[in-house]
Amino acid sequence: MMNQEDLFKNIISHSKEYGFIFQSSEIYDGLSAVYDYGQMGAELKKNLRDFWWKSMVQMHQNIVGIDSAIFMHPTTWKASGHVDAFNDPLIDNKDSKKRYRADVLIEEHVSKIRAKADKEVEKAAKRFGETFDETMYRQTNPRVLEYNAKADEIESRFKAALEENQLDEVRQIIIDCEIVCPISGTKNWTEVRQFNLMFSTQMGSLSDDANTIYLRPETAQGIFVNFLNVQKTGRMKIPFGIAQTGKAFRNEIVARQFIFRMREFEQMEMQFFVRPGTEMTWYNYWKNTRMKWHRALGFGDKKHKFHDHLKLAHYANAAADIEFDFPFGFKELEGIHSRTDFDLKKHEEFSGKKLQYFDPEINESYVPYVVETSIGLDRLFLAIMSEAYKEETLADGSSRVVMKFPFALAPIKAAILPLVNKDGLPEKAEEIVNLLKFDHNVATEAKDAIGKRYRRHDAIGTPYCITVDYETMETNTVTLRNRDTMEQERVNIEDLKNILNNTVSLSSLLEKSAGLSE
Ligand code: GAP
Numbered sequence: 022m023m024n025q026e027d028l029f030k031n032i033i034s035h036s037k038e039y040g041f042i043f044q045s046s047e048i049y050d051g052l053s054a055v056y057d058y059g060q061m062g063a064e065l066k067k068n069l070r071d072f073w074w075k076s077m078v079q080m081h082q083n084i085v086g087i088d089s090a091i092f093m094h095p096t097t098w099k100a101s102g103h104v105d106a107f108n109d110p111l112i113d114n115k116d117s118k119k120r121y122r123a124d125v126l127i128e129e130h131v132s133k134i135r136a137k138a139d140k141e142v143e144k145a146a147k148r149f150g151e152t153f154d155e156t157m158y159r160q161t162n163p164r165v166l167e168y169n170a171k172a173d174e175i176e177s178r179f180k181a182a183l184e185e186n187q188l189d190e191v192r193q194i195i196i197d198c199e200i201v202c203p204i205s206g207t208k209n210w211t212e213v214r215q216f217n218l219m220f221s222t223q224m225g226s227l228s229d230d231a232n233t234i235y236l237r238p239e240t241a242q243g244i245f246v247n248f249l250n251v252q253k254t255g256r257m258k259i260p261f262g263i264a265q266t267g268k269a270f271r272n273e274i275v276a277r278q279f280i281f282r283m284r285e286f287e288q289m290e291m292q293f294f295v296r297p298g299t300e301m302t303w304y305n306y307w308k309n310t311r312m313k314w315h316r317a318l319g320f321g322d323k324k325h326k327f328h329d330h331l332k333l334a335h336y337a338n339a340a341a342d343i344e345f346d347f348p349f350g351f352k353e354l355e356g357i358h359s360r361t362d363f364d365l366k367k368h369e370e371f372s373g374k375k376l377q378y379f380d381p382e383i384n385e386s387y388v389p390y391v392v393e394t395s396i397g398l399d400r401l402f403l404a405i406m407s408e409a410y411k412e413e414t415l416a417d418g419s420s421r422v423v424m425k426f427p428f429a430l431a432p433i434k435a436a437i438l439p440l441v442n443k444d445g446l447p448e449k450a451e452e453i454v455n456l457l458k459f460d461h462n463v464a465t466e467a468k469d470a471i472g473k474r475y476r477r478h479d480a481i482g483t484p485y486c487i488t489v490d491y492e493t494m495e496t497n498t499v500t501l502r503n504r505d506t507m508e509q510e511r512v513n514i515e516d517l518k519n520i521l522n523n524t525v526s527l528s529s530l531l532e533k534s535a536g537l538s539e
Pocket of ligand 1: 283284290354396399
């Protein structure tokens, strides 16, 4: 069995070898934490974006989509709080010269303590067998209680320090917890400093401070500033949502783990505008709806979990992450935030324009509250790659790497393969391509032995290989090979369109995520 570290390395090299992801500007030795999507990656990413967009916009009559600009008026970011508060607390180890996020060091330390408590519970469960009462054990076992109390104490101390912006206290927690640098193994820490994550650039003439603008660190603000435009022109009634996908930029200091934490990335966000006082109901609704969406991808119930936020962003009154079990552990994939009326109120204040909604049901005008769902497309991509990547040993002893993407997300849906590159077989394959290409992304390939071509398409996750052989020329039938079972059946060419429509279209995934089918 491969360990998780090797698995992750293999996924990264597979991503490059098969045209999913390349390092940005690789011929110049790359640019740190920036990546390009290749020919397969761009297709997979587009399919993921489409799946999200349709799930939000097409599946909800009260959600519409927009596409706002990356550049925004600089006051936007003053109003949103990003100029003052979009910071990471950083700390350096003086011996290794490595820089860390102080909050991550503390959170990881707390997780380790909680893991010790879980280990005790696990051991006891084994010891007691079927009679084991986990809740009781957690409430009474002195060691479990001690570990959890210690973790709680560090967490509440840390939360208080952050709320008061007491960076000395954050450092003191790191010292008191005896946290060491994973590289140097020492506790020789610098002070903690706040570092703003926004990239800035100049618009128009140089050297005029007033022209400094930012590359958006979240797509959400483009939605907030257009709230009334959309509401009025679309005659939207609360509750309603505005969705968009697009690039966001953050000067991440600790940028690691491939496409998990990038400096340029893509977000898929939806702001749901609700009547004040109803936000917690909608917050729970979106938490559940989004979890269902992730589970519709078919990776099982154990791959995703909620993590309720301890440290709330400056705009939120409740927040949770949907975490995914990446090869490097459970990490944030999506955030669901109850953002209150913070953003709209701030934009009212800074712009001097009213951003209110008249609610005919209660005959009142108000600034709506907002529940946001925000997912990183690149993180979703990495989650799908991690889950799809399988190394298999076959019955004949040979092995294959197969990307088991949900069929609807695969970059290429079917490969049409002429058995030999002569006798009219390539032309027949071309005919089949022309039959299917209006509905699906299909490809044809004549080079190499058929077995080798099957392996190549397994490696990029193509659900079907359709082989054109001599029998095809006589009977107008082809063999249809399923990527996962590797079984082949003979089918009529005229049935291909239907088979593909029924199994590789996004609609099947949409139905599943809406809870309409298994
Ligand atoms: N509008 C709210 C917002 O931006 P966030 O938790 O900072 O919230 C939302 O980001 C999502 O964007 C995250 O759950 C993650 O999937 C993705 N994301 C954030 N920073 C990222 C980065 N540096 N690289 C890749 N994805 C990132």
